[in-house]
Amino acid sequence: MNQPPESMTTENPAPAEGQRTIALVDDDRNILTTLSIALQAEGYATRVYSDGEAALEALRKNPPDLAVFDIKMPRMDGMELLQELRKTSALPVIFLTSKDQEEDEEAGLAMGADDYIAKPFSQRLLLARIRAILRRAAPHAETDDTPPTPQAGQAEVITRGRLAMDPARHQVTWDGKPVSLTVTEFLILEALAARPGVIKSRNQLMDAAYPDDVFVDDRTVDSHIKRLRRKFRAVDPDFSAIETLYGAGYSFSDG
Template identity: 35%
Template sequence: MSKETILLVDDENEMVELIEIYLKNEGYELLKASSGLAALELLQRHPIDLIILDVMMPQMDGFQTCKKIREKNTTPIIMLSSKSRDIDKIAGLSIGADDYVTKPFNPLVLMARVKSQLRRYNQFNPIRLPNVNEIQIDGLAINIATHTVTVDGTPVKLTPREFAILKLLAKNHGIVMSMEKIYQEVWNEPFMESKNTVMVHIRKLREKIEEDGQNPKYIKTVWGIGYKLE
């Protein structure tokens, strides 16, 4: 069973870091956006199970973002705000938020609200259709249709060859692919001692998607054989 994915929308770094610690401790996958526009873009590209949405943001505030999301999406939304007046809570709930948490709050209380909303949503939406165009491996998301890649919600620009290699490894997730096989599939021509070509592209790919190229999280080297995506 895949982990549930939470989209956290907040432009306050300290708040994001605090909530991120608690969400990851609970085993959730996390995508982050610092604006309403960025959140809407992520929703188009990723399957999201729940949204934590701050009210006070530049350009498009939480209320506007919530209304926009509700035009096409029923994903649970928990709003965060320093506005504690009843009229503000009513406004948030009336435009489609499922819960409203006022700042400051106990992070454990927020986690309890997250679990409650997910439990309720999953109870009434037991069948979740997968996005057949997207391959998600931990924080790495590959959209086959749009040829886009994100790592922990951050877009990564790949060349067509790099994308083709990543897609090949992702479609064969956990299977070791030899350099010969990679070359033949991606370049569509005989191997002819092209190990260096594959190695250079793998190195560049790692530089873009790995936090630590010397200790890669996703693309693993199987010495003497090839590479695999974990």
């Protein structure tokens, strides 16, 4: 029987002022090393853990700005790690999953993961998701009664009937009720809501949510649409604004 690998923990020196820190939790040391090098090349400080139990204690004591969890790990898997972490922390988390773990993806997103990426994955996609989530998380440091300072080129709030989307804050409401979306879900919904009634093909929605060099299949987009509908129906059981045009794609109705 294969034994779990010896626990690996790497705590780099304290990050420079203003430098963001990313924690990586995966029992594959090649992935830990490769991603750590790629993230450091992008200017991030990194910490790596091959053991969920060791990661949990460290993340509680000294939270990073964002964490990337593998799901399948010995001792404590990514799902258990997120469940324990969510008891005390709202730390942004991205899951790395295998293509045959759709149920795990569903459960992880429901539990509070911010996004998931299927293995094998593009480093460019992961870096794009990390940047997007960190941009989204930044406004949370502001108090609710202090509006953000307008900036040149800042996206305006999108209002379509009962839907309101604030790209700067990554906030979505339906009939004034908040709806929590992952970065990918937000980008797909934004592409649909930009032109109500216009049919968007799956390829167009892929282009809106993923970098040009990343391949995703039709099932991936369909899965995101399924989750979007489920989240909106949790606040409005009659939600039907995202329409399926069989053989063509999807559209958004603001009627």
